[in-house]
Each structure stands twice: as structure tokens, then as C-alpha cells.
Amino acid sequence: MIRLQNVNKYFYKDEPREVHALVDINLIIEDGEFTLFSGPSGCGKTTLLNAIGALDTIDSGKIFLDELEISLLNEKERTRIRLNKMGFVFQAYNLVPVLSVEENIGFIMKLQGFSDAQIKERVQEVASLLKIDNKLQSLPNTLSGGQQQRVAVARAVASKPKIILADEPTANLDSKNSQTLIEMMLELNEKEGISVVFASHDELIKESVRRIVRLEDGMLV
Amino acid sequence: MFKLILKMAWKNSFVRPVRTLLVVLMIAISMGMMLGIEGLYDGMSQNMAEKNKRSDSGDISIFAKDYRINKELKFRIQNAAKIEEELQKNPQIRSLVLRLSADGLVSTARKSSFAQARGIDLDDEEAFGKFSEFLEEGELLLGDKNAIIGIELAKTLKVNVGSKVVFSTQDSSGEINSIALKISAIVQTSNIILDNNALFIDKKKMFAFLGVDAKDATQIAIASDDAKLLNILKTKYPTLDVKSFFELQPMMQMMEDMMVIFNSITFFIIMSVVFVGIFGVMYVSVLDRIREFGIMLAVGMEYKYIRLQIYFEAIFVGLIGFFSGSLLGLLLLIYLRDYGLDFSAFADALQSWGYETIIYGTIKLSYFTTTFLAIMSASVLSVIIPLRKIKNLNPIEVIKAEK
Numbered sequence: 293m294i295r296l297q298n299v300n301k302y303f304y305k306d307e308p309r310e311v312h313a314l315v316d317i318n319l320i321i322e323d324g325e326f327t328l329f330s331g332p333s334g335c336g337k338t339t340l341l342n343a344i345g346a347l348d349t350i351d352s353g354k355i356f357l358d359e360l361e362i363s364l365l366n367e368k369e370r371t372r373i374r375l376n377k378m379g380f381v382f383q384a385y386n387l388v389p390v391l392s393v394e395e396n397i398g399f400i401m402k403l404q405g406f407s408d409a410q411i412k413e414r415v416q417e418v419a420s421l422l423k424i425d426n427k428l429q430s431l432p433n434t435l436s437g438g439q440q441q442r443v444a445v446a447r448a449v450a451s452k453p454k455i456i457l458a459d460e461p462t463a464n465l466d467s468k469n470s471q472t473l474i475e476m477m478l479e480l481n482e483k484e485g486i487s488v489v490f491a492s493h494d495e496l497i498k499e500s501v502r503r504i505v506r507l508e509d510g511m512l513v
Numbered sequence: 514m515f516k517l518i519l520k521m522a523w524k525n526s527f528v529r530p531v532r533t534l535l536v537v538l539m540i541a542i543s544m545g546m547m548l549g550i551e552g553l554y555d556g557m558s559q560n561m562a563e564k565n566k567r568s569d570s571g572d573i574s575i576f577a578k579d580y581r582i583n584k585e586l587k588f589r590i591q592n593a594a595k596i597e598e599e600l601q602k603n604p605q606i607r608s609l610v611l612r613l614s615a616d617g618l619v620s621t622a623r624k625s626s627f628a629q630a631r632g633i634d635l636d637d638e639e640a641f642g643k644f645s646e647f648l649e650e651g652e653l654l655l656g657d658k659n660a661i662i663g664i665e666l667a668k669t670l671k672v673n674v675g676s677k678v679v680f681s682t683q684d685s686s687g688e689i690n691s692i693a694l695k696i697s698a699i700v701q702t703s704n705i706i707l708d709n710n711a712l713f714i715d716k717k718k719m720f721a722f723l724g725v726d727a728k729d730a731t732q733i734a735i736a737s738d739d740a741k742l743l744n745i746l747k748t749k750y751p752t753l754d755v756k757s758f759f760e761l762q763p764m765m766q767m768m769e770d771m772m773v774i775f776n777s778i779t780f781f782i783i784m785s786v787v788f789v790g791i792f793g794v795m796y797v798s799v800l801d802r803i804r805e806f807g808i809m810l811a812v813g814m815e816y817k818y819i820r821l822q823i824y825f826e827a828i829f830v831g832l833i834g835f836f837s838g839s840l841l842g843l844l845l846l847i848y849l850r851d852y853g854l855d856f857s858a859f860a861d862a863l864q865s866w867g868y869e870t871i872i873y874g875t876i877k878l879s880y881f882t883t884t885f886l887a888i889m890s891a892s893v894l895s896v897i898i899p900l901r902k903i904k905n906l907n908p909i910e911v912i913k914a915e916k
């Protein structure tokens with residue numbers, strides 16, 4: 293479970309150009325939930341996602357991952373939390389270009405110290421769920437945009453994180469590929485019970501998800 | 514994990530093959546050249562040292578005290594034959610030779626010059642330093658009336674094989690005496706002093722001419738590879754002047770010292786080339802991949818692994834450069850060792866310094882180990898600044914920049 297208590301985040305604090313990017317956010321994301329952050333550009337979706345994903349710090353308030361107050365952690369501890377508890381899918385350039393699809397999917401597990409046999413088995417499993425098991429030996433740049441994003445999702449899922457944070461993963465995809473990716477992520481969310489937090493202003497996605505969190509000017513509405 | 518990082522580093526070294534190749538080439542060529550020059554310089558000084566040892570001092574020479582300052586007959590080693598006997602029992606001594614020399618004047622009908630008459634035994638000299646290899650002209654003969662002359666002295670006196678010369682000097686009783694001699698051969702020892710001054714005369718003849726006991730000598734030259742021998746002899750013969758080759762030839766010592774300086778310069782030149790080269794590729798490559806690193810940091814890869822990867826990348830490029838450079842350098846060195854480099858255009862200048870006109874290189878393992886160290890340290894140093902780019906990287910900024 294993720295819990296945010298009165299979270300505030302500023303950019304350029306105490307400068308004339310100050311931006312109050314997150315305003316008194318209170319939010320709970322239950323385990324296994326699929327949550328969509330939606331709202332106009334600049335409303336604070338990415339900022340919120342980065343705060344939850346321990347990528348960024350906040351200025352006040354508290355963020356808990358289960359019992360752990362992640363908003364108190366230092367840089368190094370946040371890196372460890374990201375590695376062990378979070379999965380990330382970004383808009384683009386997710387993959388390591390010199391590694392094969394198989395190695396990319398297993399990358400996080402490798403960092404976590406899983407054995408090669410364990411990694412291989414799990415990679416097979418998620419790759420077939422995401423229908424990229426025939427591309428395991430390919431290099432990322434030989435894949436289509438949609439396939440690359442599926443590999444990124446596979447990598448995020450493979451290590452069985454508490455939560456997957458996906459910031460506009462479909463922004464560079466056409467509607468058909470977007471649709472496929474969403475469906476696969478929903479399926480994974482159900483099968484693996486991993487929470488997914490998704491930021492997007494894609495109308496298509498709104499129809500597929502149960503929970504939508506709307507943001508406007510850094511506030512929940 | 515380690516394996517994966519190695520693999521990523523290795524593959525990344527070849528992501529831009531042309532770029533990498535250029536740096537490798539840069540390293541290889543500079544290294545090859547440097548090795549060649551090093552080998553040549555080394556070969557030159559070694560050759561000079563070797564000829565000097567063979568023709569004159571050996572590794573160690575023994576004189577009577579004061580002889581080297583006042584080259585007078587009264588400062589000769591009395592009963593040198595007894596010392597010879599003792600030394601011959603020493604297994605550390607490869608060979609030794611006794612000489613009786615006297616400074617004096619050599620003259621033809623027209624010209625005269627300072628000369629050093631060196632009473633030698635040709636067979637002993639042959640065993641000691643392959644004297645016959647120095648022969649330039651004529652026949653190595655030391656009969657009762659023959660003399661062998663150094664090449665430069667022959668030029669000064671304008672004499673040839675068959676010419677007659679007169680050598681005069683003070684004998685042991687203080688009288689000035691002369692002998693007439695016929696030049697039987699001209700030798701080039703590449704030992705400047707001998708080439709300029711030496712007049713080799715039969716030792717037996719010298720004893721009689723100078724009125725010196727046949728057991729005496731002015732110099733005992735010893736050939737030995739034992740580094741400890743010098744001190745042993747110094748303590749054993751405290752009343753004599755026991756000197757090593759380098760003590761006798763300070764110029765040779767200087768050349769050796771120069772070699773050390775030269776090697777350090779080589780070291781730094783290679784290091785700079787490698788540094789600049791690898792710094793260039795790594796800097797561009799890191800900037801190219803800033804997003805890749807941003808994502809790695811974002812998903813939880815620790816900075817130290819990225820650092821390791823960058824170090825490996827630099828080391829790979831350095832290593833490939835080193836091996837190409839070694840190959841190039843080795844080929845060059847082998848060529849220089851076997852065929853030499855012809856400097857006959859500068860022959861006069863070189864010969865007057867005791868160098869040969871064709872200079873042959875040497876090959877030493879140390880050339881490669883030093884450059885290896887130079888390249889490795891430069892590789893590691895060159896990524897410090899590129900690494901700072903990553904260390905200060907904020908993954909959020911990088912990810913945001915994608916949009």
C-alpha cells in the first residue's frame with residue numbers, strides 16, 4: 293500500500309518563478325490496484341509519480357510504502373528501494389541498447405542478485421505474457437516502438453515489484469500499440485497482483501481502468 | 514553482475530567502431546614509434562658500451578693507484594702476473610687481459626701526434642674481446658716491428674697499412690726512447706679514445722722497449738657478469754685502483770641516465786596521447802548515452818556499477834590500443850634489431866662520437882611493461898571527468914528531457 297499525507301512539492305522554492313507542483317496531496321493506493329493519473333499537461337502527474345517512485349524528494353508531507361516512510365530516505369536508500377520495490381516504465385529509451393531483449397528483461401533481477409537460472413525462467417514467463425518471447429535474442433533497436441515498450445514493461449514486471457510506475461508509456465505509440473500495451477498491463481496487474489500507477493492523458497486508457505485520479509494545478513480534483 | 518558489466522563495457526567499446534578505431538590507431542602509432550625510438554637509442558648506447566668493454570676496460574679494470582691521473586710507468590701494477598693467477602681461479606670471471614701502456618708521441622716524416630702505445634697480446638685480446646672484429650684494413654699481425662693503429666689516429670697521421678711510424682716515450686729509467694714500427698692493420702673499435710690515440714704493439718716488445726719486468730702491467734681488464742665482483746675485488750686489493758666500467762666511463766653512465774629520462778618522457782608522451790584519445794571518446798560516448806545512464810540510475814542501478822562499466826570501457830580501448838601498439842612496436846623493433854637503421858648521411862658526426870653508422874635496436878620487455886602501465890593509468894585517469902558528468906546526473910532531468 294502506498295500512502296501520501298499532505299504532500300507538497302515546489303520547484304524554484306522562494307524564487308519569483310516558484311511552482312507549487314504538488315499541493316497537499318492525500319492519496320492511498322492499495323496493493324494490486326491499477327490507478328490512472330490524468331489531467332492536463334503541467335498538472336503534476338510526473339511530479340507525483342516521481343515522488344511515489346522515490347525518484348524525487350518532496351518539500352513537506354509524508355509518503356509511505358507499507359510501513360516505510362520513503363520520503364525520509366537518502367539518495368542511496370532511495371536507489372535501493374527503487375531497485376527492490378519499484379518497477380519503472382518511461383516514455384522512451386527505456387532499454388540498454390547493447391544488451392539483448394532477454395538481458396534487458398533480466399537486468400533488474402540481475403541487479404537484485406538472482407541466479408541466472410531463476411532469471412532465465414522468469415524472463416521466459418513474462419516475455420510470453422507480453423508476446424515478445426520470439427524476440428529474446430534481438431537487440432532493442434531492431435524492435436518496433438510497441439515491442440520496445442513491452443520489453444520495458446517485462447523488465448519492470450520481471451522482478452515482481454510492489455508497484456509499477458509508468459509515465460506516459462504509450463505517448464510514442466500509435467493507438468493500436470497503445471491499446472495492446474494497456475491490455476497487457478491490465479492483464480499483468482490481474483495475474484501478478486502488482487499495483488500499477490499510470491500517468492497519461494490518453495482518452496483510450498480512461499475507458500479501460502477502474503480508478504482514475506485527476507490532477508489540476510498540482511491538486512487532486 | 515560483474516560479467517554483465519564487463520559485457521556491457523565491451524560492447525559499448527564498439528558501438529562507434531570508427532571512433533574507437535581512431536583512438537586505437539592513435540595509441541598504436543604513437544606507442545609503436547616510441548618503442549622504435551627507445552629500442553634504437555638503447556641499441557646505440559648498448560653497442561657503444563659493449564665495444565668499449567671489449568676493446569678496453571671490460572666490466573672491471575684494475576690499475577695501480579694514481580695511474581689514471583698520471584699515466585706514468587712508475588704507477589704500474591708490480592707483479593701483475595701474481596694477481597692474474599689469483600683472478601684466474603675466480604669462476605665469476607669470464608676472461609681477463611693484462612696490458613702495458615705508455616703515452617708518447619707517434620710521428621711520420623711529416624706529422625706527429627699524441628698516442629698511447631698499448632702493449633697487448635693478440636691471442637689474449639681475441640679471447641677477451643674478439644679483437645679481430647675491429648679490423649678495418651690490413652692484417653692483424655704483431656711481429657717485432659709491427660703496430661696496429663686506431664682509425665682516427667691513422668687519419669691524423671695520414672698513414673696506411675705498410676706506412677712507417679716512430680713512437681717515442683720515456684722508458685722506466687726516465688730515458689726517452691724510440692722505436693720504428695710498420696703499420697700492419699688499422700682498427701676501428703668505436704671506442705673514441707682508442708680510435709683517436711691507440712697504437713697497439715706486441716706486449717713482449719713493449720716490456721723490452723720500456724725496460725719493464727714482464728710480470729708487470731698498467732691495466733688488468735676483467736670480463737664478468739657478476740655484479741658483486743667489483744666490491745669483492747675492491748676489498749681484496751685495497752692498494753690498487755679497482756674500477757667498474759661506469760666509473761671509468763662516466764659518459765656511459767650519463768647515457769644510461771639519459772635513457773631513464775628518455776623512458777620517462779616516452780612514458781608521459783604515451784600517457785598524454787592515451788589520455789587525450791580516451792578522454793575524447795569517453796566524453797562523447799558518455800554524453801551520447803546520458804539517457805541510458807539516467808534510466809539505469811532511475812531503475813535502481815547503483816552509480817558504482819556505472820562507474821565500473823565506464824572504467825572497463827576505457828581500459829578495453831586502452832588495452833586494444835596497447836596490443837596493437839605492441840604489435841606495431843614489436844615489428845618495428847625486430848626490423849631495427851635485424852636490419853638496423855642506416856645513418857651514413859651523418860656518418861662522420863656519429864663516428865666521431867663512437868657510434869656506428871648503422872644503428873641496431875634492442876628489444877627489452879621493460880619497454881612493453883612501462884607502456885602498459887602508462888596506458889592503463891592514462892585510461893583510468895581519462896574517465897574521471899566524463900564520470901563526473903554521470904555522478905552529477907539527476908535521472909529525473911534526463912527522463913524529462915525525453916519529452
Ligand SMILES: Nc1ncnc2c1ncn2[C@@H]1O[C@H](COP(=O)(O)OP(=O)(O)OP(=O)(O)O)[C@@H](O)[C@H]1O
Nearest residue numbers: 303304311313332333334335336337338339340493
Ligand atoms: N524539474 C523541474 N523544474 C522546474 N519545474 C518543474 C520541473 N518539473 C516539473 N516542473 C513544473 O511542475 C509542474 C508539473 O509538472 P509535471 O511534469 O509534473 O506535469 P505533467 O502533468 O507530468 O505534465 P505532462 O502531461 O506534460 O507530462 C509544471 O508546472 C512544470 O513546469
Ligand SMILES: [Mg+2]
Nearest residue numbers: 337338339459
Ligand atoms: Mg509528465
